[in-house]
Amino acid sequence: MKIILLDSTIEPIFWRFVEERIEEYFFFIMDYKQNPNVTRIWIAFDDVGGIQGMLLNYKNKNVHIRGSNEAVKELADYVDIRTPEITVINTQKELLSPADKEHKKEVLINRMVIHLGENLMINEHVSEILHESDREEIAALYRKADPIFWSHVQGKDVELDENHIWFGIKREDRIVSFANIWIGEEIGIIPTVATDPDFQNQGLATSLVSRSVQELFKHTTLGLIHVRAENSPAVHIYEKIGYKKIFQYSEYKTKK
Structure with a gap:
């Protein structure tokens, strides 16, 4: 087996391969298209x-590995x-060395x-499109909904543009x-x-996921979502709307 770093000479082969496997190689496509200068692919x-x-390898922070067992190990x-x-x-995951996983926490992620x-x-439930003026409130709800996983989210982290559309449900203007x-x-x-x-448990998220899917199908024919496998209520909502699990990943993150 030969391992080559992706460059312009083998890009045509790369694109033919990944575009036939979008559901599996999504991050390879997105990161290389949007940020080629900080994305390396072997x-x-x-x-x-x-x-x-x-x-x-994206920004020397995130690594994704896909392929046959032999290729993953190599x-x-x-x-x-x-x-x-x-x-x-x-x-x-057992194909990785113990050193690769050292000092990291494993999280199981479903790709649906x-x-x-x-x-x-x-x-x-009636929902509405959220705007720039809602940025800080969105960030605050991130932190309240999951004070462990989203404790770091600030208003500046919320992306609102033509490619990032937000929907919200309000009660008493909140x-x-x-x-x-x-x-x-x-x-x-x-x-x-x-x-x-x-x-929670009022069907709000179900209505929002349903509207989100309807909106994204105005632009594409394929939708994807990632959810922690342990988050069974969220998995149930997505399955109710029509999502199906195709892969389960082990995501190793450095312990904080």
């Missing part, structure tokens, strides 16, 4: 020139992956997808639940959904 080729796997041994975050398909026409429309979508060329994503703990 490709594992077999003896006849076929791609067997890839390793993505890539993990060949490239220095001592980064704050490493993601690998759960069934392949939905295709145009598969979504169930549930609009039991945002109590929100969801946002990111629209790419090949795919649409719901990065986050959050509900004030005082307003």
Whole structure:
């Protein structure tokens, strides 16, 4: 097996491969298109020139590894992956060395997808598009909804533009639940959904996910979402709308 760092000479081969596997290689596509200067991708080729796997290093912070067992092992041994975050398909995590996972916490992440026409429309609660003026309130709800996982979120971290659209449900003129979508060329994503703990179990998130999917299907035919496997209420909501789990990843993050 031969490992080559992606450059312009092998880009055509790379694009043909990943564009046929968008659901699996999404981050490889997005990061390389949007931030090529801080994205490095190593490709594992077999003896006849076929791609067997890839390793993505984004900003020397995040590593994603995909491919056959042999390719994953070869890539993990060949490239220095001592980064704050490493993601690998759960069934392949033992292919990483103990040093790769040292001082890191493992989180199981489900990747779920939905295709145009598969979504169930549930609009039991009125939602509205959120704007720049809602930035600080969105950040505050992040922190309240999950004070551990989202404790760091500040208003400046909230992206609002033509590719990042936010929907919210308000009670007494206060945002109590929100969801946002990111629209790419090949795919649409719901990065986050959050509900004030005082307003949970009322169907607010279900309505917001449903509206978010309806909006993203105005721009693309494929939707993707990532959710912690342990978050069974969220998984249930996404499945109710029509999402299906296709991969489960082990995400190793440096312990804080």
